[in-house]
Amino acid sequence: MAREKKVEQYDVVIIGGGASGLTAGIYCGRARLKTLIIEQALVGGIATNTNDIENYPGFPEGITGIGLMNLFHQQAKKFDVKFKLTNVKTIDLSGDIKIVETFRNRFEAKTVIICNGSVPRLTGAINEEKFLGKGIAFCATCDAAANTDKEVLVIGSGDAAIEEGIFLTKFASKVMVSIIHDEGKFDCNEIAKAAALANPKMEFYHNTVVESYEGDNELDKVILKNLKTGEKKAIECATCFLFIGYLPNTSLYKDIIDMTDRGYIITDENMKTNIPGVFAAGDVRDKLLRQVATCVGDASIAGVMAEKHIAESEIFEEQIMAKDGIAYVYNAIESDQRYFLSFIEEIEEVYKDYCYHRVDTYKSEGIADRLGVESCPSVVFIKDGKVEKIICGDKCNKDEVRDIIKNNEETKK
Amino acid sequence: MSKEVVLDCFGEACPVPLVKAEKALEKLEINDILIVQIDHSCAMKNVPEWARKQGHNVEIEEIDDGEWEVIIEKVK
Numbered sequence: 001m002a003r004e005k006k007v008e009q010y011d012v013v014i015i016g017g018g019a020s021g022l023t024a025g026i027y028c029g030r031a032r033l034k035t036l037i038i039e040q041a042l043v044g045g046i047a048t049n050t051n052d053i054e055n056y057p058g059f060p061e062g063i064t065g066i067g068l069m070n071l072f073h074q075q076a077k078k079f080d081v082k083f084k085l086t087n088v089k090t091i092d093l094s095g096d097i098k099i100v101e102t103f104r105n106r107f108e109a110k111t112v113i114i115c116n117g118s119v120p121r122l123t124g125a126i127n128e129e130k131f132l133g134k135g136i137a138f139c140a141t142c143d144a145a146a147n148t149d150k151e152v153l154v155i156g157s158g159d160a161a162i163e164e165g166i167f168l169t170k171f172a173s174k175v176m177v178s179i180i181h182d183e184g185k186f187d188c189n190e191i192a193k194a195a196a197l198a199n200p201k202m203e204f205y206h207n208t209v210v211e212s213y214e215g216d217n218e219l220d221k222v223i224l225k226n227l228k229t230g231e232k233k234a235i236e237c238a239t240c241f242l243f244i245g246y247l248p249n250t251s252l253y254k255d256i257i258d259m260t261d262r263g264y265i266i267t268d269e270n271m272k273t274n275i276p277g278v279f280a281a282g283d284v285r286d287k288l289l290r291q292v293a294t295c296v297g298d299a300s301i302a303g304v305m306a307e308k309h310i311a312e313s314e315i316f317e318e319q320i321m322a323k324d325g326i327a328y329v330y331n332a333i334e335s336d337q338r339y340f341l342s343f344i345e346e347i348e349e350v351y352k353d354y355c356y357h358r359v360d361t362y363k364s365e366g367i368a369d370r371l372g373v374e375s376c377p378s379v380v381f382i383k384d385g386k387v388e389k390i391i392c393g394d395k396c397n398k399d400e401v402r403d404i405i406k407n408n409e410e411t412k413k
Numbered sequence: 414m415s416k417e418v419v420l421d422c423f424g425e426a427c428p429v430p431l432v433k434a435e436k437a438l439e440k441l442e443i444n445d446i447l448i449v450q451i452d453h454s455c456a457m458k459n460v461p462e463w464a465r466k467q468g469h470n471v472e473i474e475e476i477d478d479g480e481w482e483v484i485i486e487k488v489k
Contacts (some may be wrong), residue, residue, distance in 0.1 A: 042458070083475070085472060086471060106470055
């Protein structure tokens with residue numbers, strides 16, 4: 001029998017508690033929104049896999065990924081953000097109130113921010129599944145000490161592979177690196193490449209990929225295959241670290257949220273997805289650079305946009321649509337659009353029963369979008385809680401506006 | 414009706430909470446809930462990891478500073 005789920009209401013539910021989720025939490029919490037972060041594993045996300053973060057501003061000496069994420073976590077808690085450590089089972093984002101369910105709770109939220117991040121990509125080689133966590137690892141920080149004086153293998157040649165490989169040489173006796181590219185070619189930055197090539201403990205196998213993983217219970221060797229010669233080589237190692245990129249964690253949103261062929265969520269520059277009130281931030285987004293710094297940028301925008309969405313929904317429903325009236329939608333920085341304001345004031349004096357709203361789109365187009373306005377300036381007539389008519393663009397004719405109001409007033413009487 | 418069982422593992426270090434949780438869960442029926450109370454941060458990692466690997470539903474709640482409840486719903 002299904003257990004009854006506890007229902008809780010929030011302004012914002014953030015799915016994912018990594019750098020993005022925590023940042024969005026800080027912004028929403030500070031805006032006094034009732035905020036919940038749902039994290040399925042450990043707070044801090046994938047940044048905790050990185051030993052040294054040297055390029056996150058504000059920490060000239062560098063900081064560990066875990067250290068930095070603990071600070072994010074503390075800051076979010078300070079703003080009274082609530083945490084739930086479990087995974088999301090189902091979502092329903094279609095209505096004004098979004099539903100996010102875990103196995104014990106049903107959360108109802110005005111907005112949802114998707115910060116699911118990404119998971120490490122696997123090689124797909126033989127026996128991979130069998131040795132996950134038993135010799136195949138993704139986190140040098142976590143597993144370096146256990147490999148003291150042992151030989152390890154790193155797969156990949158990007159920044160993560162080479163930088164973490166260099167870090168591993170502080171512990172391991174030898175760090176072998178399997179690289180898919182031709183001799184001398186790396187995907188990482190030049191500084192890391194130079195440091196790696198100068199490191200006597202590092203050895204490189206170019207043009208190779210993993211063919212299979214071998215061992216009894218624990219991994220003890222990896223078979224590399226040379227892509228050019230087809231030659232197979234057994235590499236004995238205590239641990240094989242995979243640093244071959246990441247895959248977005250978006251299966252939950254398939255066919256609901258627009259994404260790229262590779263499963264990254266598509267947003268606009270304000271982190272809006274295709275569903276109103278649903279935002280996405282961080283590694284889960286389709287973008288060029290995935291770093292703690294870009295997560296912070298994304299998530300701060302998403303947090304502010306979530307706040308704006310909630311405020312605009314309230315204004316829209318409780319003020320604009322609640323009573324018959326007109327809304328003049330304009331952009332305050334355009335002088336010709338401001339010009340019409342004086343006319344609105346004029347008719348406001350004559351027809352006092354009518355509600356008059358001035359909607360400035362300069363900072364946000366949220367209310368204009370809800371009204372269905374496509375261009376500024378526009379005059380929107382609201383009647384019986386519905387948009388009755390929109391006169392848009394240069395056709396904001398004073399006489400026409402006056403006539404419609406007059407007509408409405410007369411039919412009322 | 415499914416039941417809830419609370420397992421007090423406060424003050425116990427790894428791997429005791431994990432072993433106790435394994436035994437306790439064995440005795441439960443499908444849909445029952447086991448709540449493992451822990452204050453040892455290593456158990457906070459290995460108990461949920463084990464339960465998830467078994468395919469059960471897992472939720473962790475921080476009930477106080479450094480005290481957690483790992484809530485496990487037996488699904489098979």
